[in-house]
Amino acid sequence: MNYKEEILKLKNELDVVLVAHFYQRDEVFELADITGDSLELAKKVMESDKEFVVFCGVGFMGESAKILNPQKRILMPRIACCAMARMIDESYFLENLKKMNEAGISNDDILPITYINSSASVKARVGEMGGMVCTSSNAYKIIEKGLKSGKKIFFVPDRCLGQNFAKSLGLKSAVIGDGSNLKEADIICYNGFCSVHQQFNIDDIDFYREKYPGIIVAVHPECDPAVCDKADFVGSTSQLIKFIKELPIDQKVVVGTEFNMVNRLREKNTYILSSTKPECPTMNETTLEHVYNTLKSIKDNKISELTEIKVDEKTRYWAKIALERMFEV
Numbered sequence: 001m002n003y004k005e006e007i008l009k010l011k012n013e014l015d016v017v018l019v020a021h022f023y024q025r026d027e028v029f030e031l032a033d034i035t036g037d038s039l040e041l042a043k044k045v046m047e048s049d050k051e052f053v054v055f056c057g058v059g060f061m062g063e064s065a066k067i068l069n070p071q072k073r074i075l076m077p078r079i080a081c082c083a084m085a086r087m088i089d090e091s092y093f094l095e096n097l098k099k100m101n102e103a104g105i106s107n108d109d110i111l112p113i114t115y116i117n118s119s120a121s122v123k124a125r126v127g128e129m130g131g132m133v134c135t136s137s138n139a140y141k142i143i144e145k146g147l148k149s150g151k152k153i154f155f156v157p158d159r160c161l162g163q164n165f166a167k168s169l170g171l172k173s174a175v176i177g178d179g180s181n182l183k184e185a186d187i188i189c190y191n192g193f194c195s196v197h198q199q200f201n202i203d204d205i206d207f208y209r210e211k212y213p214g215i216i217v218a219v220h221p222e223c224d225p226a227v228c229d230k231a232d233f234v235g236s237t238s239q240l241i242k243f244i245k246e247l248p249i250d251q252k253v254v255v256g257t258e259f260n261m262v263n264r265l266r267e268k269n270t271y272i273l274s275s276t277k278p279e280c281p282t283m284n285e286t287t288l289e290h291v292y293n294t295l296k297s298i299k300d301n302k303i304s305e306l307t308e309i310k311v312d313e314k315t316r317y318w319a320k321i322a323l324e325r326m327f328e329v
Contacts, residue, residue: 003288003289003291003292004027004031004288006292007031007291007292007295008031010292010295010296010298010299011031011033011295013299014052014295014298015050015051015052016050016051016052016053016054016295016298017033017034017045017048017050017052017054018031018032018033018034018056018291019032019033019034019035019041019044019053019055019056019065020032020035020056020057021035021037021038021041021056021058021061022035022037022258022260023057023258023260023261023283023284024056024057024260024283024284024286025260025284025286025287026263026264027288028056028286028287028288028291029056029260029264031288031291032056034048036238037135037137037236037237037238038057038060038061038064038116038117038135039064039116039135039137041055041057041061041065042061042064042065042067042068043068045065045068045069045074046069050072051072052072052073052075052298053065053069053072053074053075054075054076054077054291054294054295054298055074055075055076055309056076056077056286056291057076057080058080058081058082058085058282058283059076059079059080059081059082059085059119060082060085060116060117060118060120062074062076062079062309063119063120063309063311063319064116064120065309066120066309066310066311066316067120067123067311067316067319067320067323068320068323073303073308074308074309075294075297075303075307075308075309076308076309077286077287077290077291077293077294077307078285078286078287078290080282080283080285080286081282082117082282083194083195083281083282084117084157084158084192084193084194085117085119085157087157087190087192087193088119088122088156088157089119089122090121090125093112093122093125093156096154096156096176096190097110097154099176099177099182100152100154100176100182100188103182103183105152105182105183105188109151109152110129110151110152110154110188111129111130111131111146111149111151111152111153111154112125112129112131112153112155112156113126113131113132113133113134113139113142113143113154113155114126114131114132114133114134114155114156114157114322115133115134115135115136115139115156115157115158115161116133116134116135117157117158117194118133118156120311120315120316120319121315121319122156122157123322123323124314124315124316124317124318124322126156127318127319127320127321127325128318130149131146131154131322131325132145132146132322132325132326132329133325133326134326135236135326136161136220136221136236136237137236137237137238137239138326138329139161139165139221140165140168140169141329142326142329143155143166143187144169145329147171147186152185152188153186153187153188154190155187155188155190156189156190156192157190157192158189158190158192158193158194158222159175159190159191159192159193160193160194160197160221160222160223160225160228161221161222162187162189162190163175163187163189163225164221164223164228164234165187166185166186166187167225167229171186171187172184172185172186173185173186173189174187174188175188175189175190175191176190176191177191178191193222194222196257196258196279196280197219197220197222197223197224197256197257197278198223198224199274199276199278200219200223200224200227200256200273200278201224201226201227202226204254204273204274204275205217205227205230205231205254205273208254208271208273212252212254212271214252215252215253215254216232216233216247216251216252216253216254217231217232217233217253217256217273218231218232218233218235218243218244218253218254218255218256219231219233219234219255219256219257219273220234220235220236220237220240220256221234221235221236231256237257237261240255240257240261244265244270245265245266249266249268252269252270252271253266253269253270253271254270254271254272254273255270255271255272255273256273256274256278257278258278258279258280258283259272259277259278259279260279260283260284294307
């Protein structure tokens, strides 16, 4: 079967929009009606008048789209789980609050901020405590807004993102569980990380700078702080794309982020900051066959509960508040 042809036929027949994150496989990405990073996709879905959204990404992205678009039916060909998002759930969130309490910090003095790479239930907990969601592109503004409350920021789940933004703002950070002094920190980070961005290290940077004098090093802020400190440019997925595409074509650049995205940026003078292939395993779970099967299930009115995203109303309510606070900033 030619899945590409069948997908295009079904898209024309059905009241559906196909969306795909930048990290998706090329063959899936190229068939999407809407592409972008996680927040862009959730917001663009709001602008679509289609009843069905077939979302090619990971679970928390589909949940964000459902939270913001409760009237739409959000289907995911594969409800793959982001490894970072899976590192924290409600119980771990509460357990870490308790550790801060034990360090002499009361909940009244804590403002939680969650990276969008988190479950709907974690976003809801953050919303209930007066906190906000952030992305890698707007975290500066969100953290600055949060600090005006006079409270300590509890940043979940990515420690690297929290540490990097704290450093850039001239603030003290601490990671729960690593022995650092929580009470002295302005930003207290949950001990989570992105498995893909942990692959990049400063030895890789030294290697490329020695091999290609004048090369530019551009990395994502989910990388280790030592890597970000040594890079020439640090930016979110969208910011990296914009920065690299505006470089002269003869300017060599080495990039520290997910392979699929970097691979389609430029035809020449673009390198991956790793000796191994930094490919997100969960983002790559979605295949054309999965997309076809999901579209076919819509046509046949046989949608599987295993593909449809649902969020209970209480969770959706508080998670939406956390997201809306971000939009206000």
